Amino acid sequence: MDLFLVALLTGLSLASIYFIAGAGLTTVYGVLHIPNFAHGAFLMLAGYVTYTLTSGASVNLGVFLLYIVLASLVVALVAGIVEVLTLRRSYKGQVFAPVIVTFGALLVLEGTVETVWGLEPRAQSFPVGLNTSINVLGVTVPVYSLVTIAAAILVGGALWLVLSRTRVGMVIRSAAQDKEMAEALGIRVHLVYSGVFALSGFLAGLAGGLAAPNYALSPEMGALFLLTAFAVVIVGGMGSIRGALLSSVILGVGGSIVTVYLPALAGIALFVPMILIILVRPMGLLKGW
Numbered sequence: 001m002d003l004f005l006v007a008l009l010t011g012l013s014l015a016s017i018y019f020i021a022g023a024g025l026t027t028v029y030g031v032l033h034i035p036n037f038a039h040g041a042f043l044m045l046a047g048y049v050t051y052t053l054t055s056g057a058s059v060n061l062g063v064f065l066l067y068i069v070l071a072s073l074v075v076a077l078v079a080g081i082v083e084v085l086t087l088r089r090s091y092k093g094q095v096f097a098p099v100i101v102t103f104g105a106l107l108v109l110e111g112t113v114e115t116v117w118g119l120e121p122r123a124q125s126f127p128v129g130l131n132t133s134i135n136v137l138g139v140t141v142p143v144y145s146l147v148t149i150a151a152a153i154l155v156g157g158a159l160w161l162v163l164s165r166t167r168v169g170m171v172i173r174s175a176a177q178d179k180e181m182a183e184a185l186g187i188r189v190h191l192v193y194s195g196v197f198a199l200s201g202f203l204a205g206l207a208g209g210l211a212a213p214n215y216a217l218s219p220e221m222g223a224l225f226l227l228t229a230f231a232v233v234i235v236g237g238m239g240s241i242r243g244a245l246l247s248s249v250i251l252g253v254g255g256s257i258v259t260v261y262l263p264a265l266a267g268i269a270l271f272v273p274m275i276l277i278i279l280v281r282p283m284g285l286l287k288g289w
Helices: 002-032 039-054 061-085 097-117 143-165 167-177 179-184 189-214 221-236 241-261 263-268 271-280
Strands: 133-136 139-142
Touching: 002 039, 002 139, 002 143, 002 167, 002 189, 002 221, 002 241, 039 061, 039 097, 039 189, 039 221, 061 097, 061 189, 097 221, 133 143, 139 143, 143 167, 143 189, 143 241, 167 179, 167 189, 179 189, 189 221, 221 241, 221 271, 241 263, 241 271, 263 271
Parallel strands: none
Antiparallel strands: 133 139
16 A cells, blocks of 8 residues: 555656646647647756756755746747747648747757757756655655645646636637637737747746756756657647646556556556557547636
8 A cells, every 4th residue: 555655646746747748738739739849848948947047056945946937937938939930930831830840949949958058967956955755644755746746736726717717818718719710809819829839838947947856957858758748738638738637647647656566667657558548538538628
C-alpha cells in the first residue's frame, strides 16, 4: 500500500507539470486550430531564464515563484512576438504553413539557448527549505511536489474563471468557434490570436519554471516536454482544457505506477496508458472547453 501511495503522489506531482504545459498547448489548438511545435521551446526558455534570475542558487519560495512569473512574462512576450512577426502571416497560407513556422521557431529558440547558455546541462536549486520531505499518510513526500500540485490547482482554477466567467473568456470562445462571425461582430480576432498565443507561452513558462529544480536544464528539454504535452492534449481531446486536466492525471499517475511496478518499462511509462486510452477513445477523452 505504501508503494502505491508513493506512486500516486509522485504521479500527481508529474501530472501538475503536465497539466500546466498541456493547458497552454490545447488552448492554442482550441482557438487558433494549429499545433504549436514551439511550445516545448517556450517551456525550456523559461527554465533557463528562471535559472539566470536565481543565478542557480537557492532562494526562498516567495522569491522563487516571483522569478518564475517574471520568466513566464518574458516567454509570453517572446511568444507574442513570434505570433505577430511570423505565425500571423502563415494563417492564409498552405495548411501546413503554421506547423512549419512553429517548428522553425522551436529550432531558432533552441539555437538561441545553445548560444547564450551553452550545451552543458544546468541544475536549478530548490527553493530554501523545500529540498526536504514530509510524512503524508505514512509516506515520505518531497515538499516541492506539494508546491507543484498546489500551483496546478491555482492555474487550473484561474483558467476556468477567465474562460468561463469573464468577458475576455467569452471573446476567446467566440473567436474559437466562429472566426468570421466574431469579426462581423467587431471582435479583433488577430488580437485574440496574439493574446492566446502569448497566454500559451506564459503557461509554458510556468511549467518550465516549476519543472526546473527537478530536471537538468538542456536545449533538448524543450523537445522532451513537447512530446509529453502533445500526449496530454491528444489523450484529453484536442482543444479541451478539462480533457488536458483529466489526461494529465491519468498519464502522470498511470506512468508513475508503471514505473514503480514495472521498472523495465520506465522509459515508456508515459506512453503505456496513452496507447491504451487511444485504442479505446481515438478522439480523446473529452471535447470542447
